[in-house]
Amino acid sequence: MSVLQQSDSISRDLTERTDQGGLLDFEDIQHFLMSRPLARAARYEFLTFRSATDGRAWLMGLIDKVGTVKAVGSNLVDSRWVTVGFTWNGLRALGVAETSLATFPEEFRQGMAARAEVLGTTGANHPNHWVGGLASPNLHAIAVLFARDVAERERCRQEHERYLVQCEGVELLSSLDLEAIPPFEYAHEHFGYRDRLSQPVIEGTGVDPTPGSGPPIKPGEFFLGYPDEEGPAAGMPQPEILSRDGSYVAYLRMEEHVGAFRDFLREHGETPEQQELIAAKLMGRWRSGAPLVLAPDKDDPNLGADSQLNNDFSYATVDPHGYACPLGAHIRRMNPRDTAVNMNRRKMIRRGGTYGPPLPEGAPDDGIERGIAAFVGCASLVRQFEFAMNVWANDPHFHELGNERDPIFGTQDGTFDMTIPKRPIRKKIRGLPAFTTIRGGAYFFLPGIRALRYLASVSDAH
Amino acid sequence: MATSVMPKGNSLKAQIVETPSKADWTKPQAMAIPKEGYFKPEQGRYGPIFPRTPACYGFSVVAKVKPGREQAIRDYGNSIEEAVKVDPTVLAPLKLHYLRWILFDVGSGMHFMYQGIFDTDFDKYLEDAVALFLKTGITTVFVNLEGWPEDWKTNVTAVIKFFRDHQCPSFLEYGEYPYVTADEVKKALKLKAAFADMLDLMQ
Numbered sequence: 001m002s003v004l005q006q007s008d009s010i011s012r013d014l015t016e017r018t019d020q021g022g023l024l025d026f027e028d029i030q031h032f033l034m035s036r037p038l039a040r041a042a043r044y045e046f047l048t049f050r051s052a053t054d055g056r057a058w059l060m061g062l063i064d065k066v067g068t069v070k071a072v073g074s075n076l077v078d079s080r081w082v083t084v085g086f087t088w089n090g091l092r093a094l095g096v097a098e099t100s101l102a103t104f105p106e107e108f109r110q111g112m113a114a115r116a117e118v119l120g121t122t123g124a125n126h127p128n129h130w131v132g133g134l135a136s137p138n139l140h141a142i143a144v145l146f147a148r149d150v151a152e153r154e155r156c157r158q159e160h161e162r163y164l165v166q167c168e169g170v171e172l173l174s175s176l177d178l179e180a181i182p183p184f185e186y187a188h189e190h191f192g193y194r195d196r197l198s199q200p201v202i203e204g205t206g207v208d209p210t211p212g213s214g215p216p217i218k219p220g221e222f223f224l225g226y227p228d229e230e231g232p233a234a235g236m237p238q239p240e241i242l243s244r245d246g247s248y249v250a251y252l253r254m255e256e257h258v259g260a261f262r263d264f265l266r267e268h269g270e271t272p273e274q275q276e277l278i279a280a281k282l283m284g285r286w287r288s289g290a291p292l293v294l295a296p297d298k299d300d301p302n303l304g305a306d307s308q309l310n311n312d313f314s315y316a317t318v319d320p321h322g323y324a325c326p327l328g329a330h331i332r333r334m335n336p337r338d339t340a341v342n343m344n345r346r347k348m349i350r351r352g353g354t355y356g357p358p359l360p361e362g363a364p365d366d367g368i369e370r371g372i373a374a375f376v377g378c379a380s381l382v383r384q385f386e387f388a389m390n391v392w393a394n395d396p397h398f399h400e401l402g403n404e405r406d407p408i409f410g411t412q413d414g415t416f417d418m419t420i421p422k423r424p425i426r427k428k429i430r431g432l433p434a435f436t437t438i439r440g441g442a443y444f445f446l447p448g449i450r451a452l453r454y455l456a457s458v459s460d461a462h
Numbered sequence: 463m464a465t466s467v468m469p470k471g472n473s474l475k476a477q478i479v480e481t482p483s484k485a486d487w488t489k490p491q492a493m494a495i496p497k498e499g500y501f502k503p504e505q506g507r508y509g510p511i512f513p514r515t516p517a518c519y520g521f522s523v524v525a526k527v528k529p530g531r532e533q534a535i536r537d538y539g540n541s542i543e544e545a546v547k548v549d550p551t552v553l554a555p556l557k558l559h560y561l562r563w564i565l566f567d568v569g570s571g572m573h574f575m576y577q578g579i580f581d582t583d584f585d586k587y588l589e590d591a592v593a594l595f596l597k598t599g600i601t602t603v604f605v606n607l608e609g610w611p612e613d614w615k616t617n618v619t620a621v622i623k624f625f626r627d628h629q630c631p632s633f634l635e636y637g638e639y640p641y642v643t644a645d646e647v648k649k650a651l652k653l654k655a656a657f658a659d660m661l662d663l664m665q
Binding site for chain 2: 105107230341395
């Protein structure tokens with residue numbers, strides 16, 4: 001959950017232009033991928049439409065509550081922020097024509113559950129084990145609520161519950177409540193790692209990237225209808241009113257096995273310092289956020305907290321063999337920086353937060369599910385999100401490592417290794433346990449506001 | 463943490479009849495491949511995955527040449543030679559071992575074959591390859607081929623489809639030093655050179 005993100009305010013000058021003269025339509029784009037409101041609580045509701053008419057009526061009643069970049073940026077709404085998205089099945093359930101549905105990309109049409117082999121979400125992460133109806137073809141829509149605090153979230157939950165009672169053909173398949181966990185000074189997750197340190201900045205939003213985060217990225221990498229890093233907008237799903245200003249998000253609910261993680265640190269480190277080092281080698285950053293490339297031997301919490309410094313590093317010349325940051329560490333996989341090509345086409349925007357109560361230090365695992373429920377936003381799921389999962393996270397041959405997957409995020413089943421380069425002899429941990437389990441996921445399309453109005457008034461002619 | 467266990471006694475004898483392991487580059491290996499190009503269908507982002515063989519990864523893309531375009535294609539031989547002279551690392555992202563470009567007419571019109579042997583997986587790295595082709599102008603050789611998508615500049619998916627549709631998988635591949643990557647070969651050669659220098663210094 002975000003706490004102190006006022007520096008992310010978007011320029012409210014609608015005459016900001018991208019390099020190729022495209023205006024970002026801040027009144028049409030949903031706020032979700034561009035803004036970070038001050039929210040400490042959230043709720044995701046997963047919905048199914050029993051009838052197209054009822055689905056459209058539900059949507060029509062909600063559109064005015066959906067936050068746009070402009071509205072959220074100017075703080076017109078300051079306590080709760082709403083986002084809606086639809087699966088491909090959901091678009092059909094609302095009555096979108098087959099000819100239009102056929103113009104959406106292949107991977108979105110298949111849905112995340114059908115792409116399990118491509119993503120590497122196999123074994124314990126397989127959709128057969130997913131909860132909440134997320135693997136079901138009846139998952140049609142998501143309503144994301146970010147709220148200032150838990151009280152506001154509860155108020156909105158009850159309001160939506162009353163609204164759903166009136167919308168007869170719209171049912172709640174499942175839901176998930178989220179809350180920031182202490183300490184609240186900075187965003188972090190249940191393992192204790194500081195989060196959100198490396199984010200792309202969108203060209204035309206007036207925000208400056210922090211050092212090391214790379215140049216601003218063309219908006220078409222995240223929003224349909226704008227020039228992307230290769231050229232002008234092309235191949236948009238039809239009709240254009242439905243796709244313009246929209247984005248795709250990959251949703252992942254990832255349970256974090258905090259007890260197992262802490263046991264592992266204790267097993268591989270005799271002192272707290274050694275345990276912190278192991279934790280750092282898995283992630284690529286100390287839990288304070290300090291990157292190993294800049295702080296290879298000792299943690300540096302001040303560095304970890306300084307956004308002007310904590311992302312300002314690269315690998316190819318400074319750490320080519322991984323002596324500081326192992327080649328297979330999480331952040332090096334998720335962003336290979338100057339050791340990979342075409343990186344401007346691989347950027348993604350992450351949103352989301354923690355769910356479940358924190359596990360106190362020293363307490364044994366209590367069996368309560370906790371983790372992160374996150375969204376990865378982009379304009380092309382196959383090129384951006386699926387590439388990261390298929391080529392970086394779950395490919396055992398990434399960096400020619402041979403038998404390794406992402407230690408935090410990859411599908412671990414006790415048979416994969418983790419190499420920690422060291423002089424004179426590297427350390428190789430065999431049989432890494434699974435610290436996370438994917439409990440569910442889905443591909444959603446987040447339409448622009450005009451598209452939402454279009455969807456709410458699609459006719460039943462078909 | 464990691465120890466490798468040396469086989470002893472009877473287990474060594476048992477090892478001789480086992481399938482040669484991928485890690486054993488000392489023995490040349492050949493691999494017969496089914497017609498589809500893979501042993502069991504595994505889904506990649508854009509289609510079935512072709513497995514790594516003793517000859518690493520590769521593809522052989524065969525397509526018919528548009529009438530009158532033979533010379534235009536031949537001229538690319540010179541332009542690629544020049545590009546690599548100017549910048550020897552220009553094709554590095556493709557992780558190539560070898561490239562062979564062939565024009566042939568065996569009775570059904572002029573055809574072009576692009577054969578590459580490389581260390582990157584076809585499905586995983588085709589987008590990067592296409593981006594490189596666009597950047598270096600190599601893509602324009604393909605405009606001389608029938609079936610090449612007209613919106614190739616903006617439609618990466620269609621370009622990837624063209625390569626997949628025109629890919630002719632091998633049914634036999636052989637590697638003298640099986641599965642070894644180009645990077646490993648170069649590393650070994652560098653080590654050899656470094657040892658030679660070291661021995662000189664110890665004279």
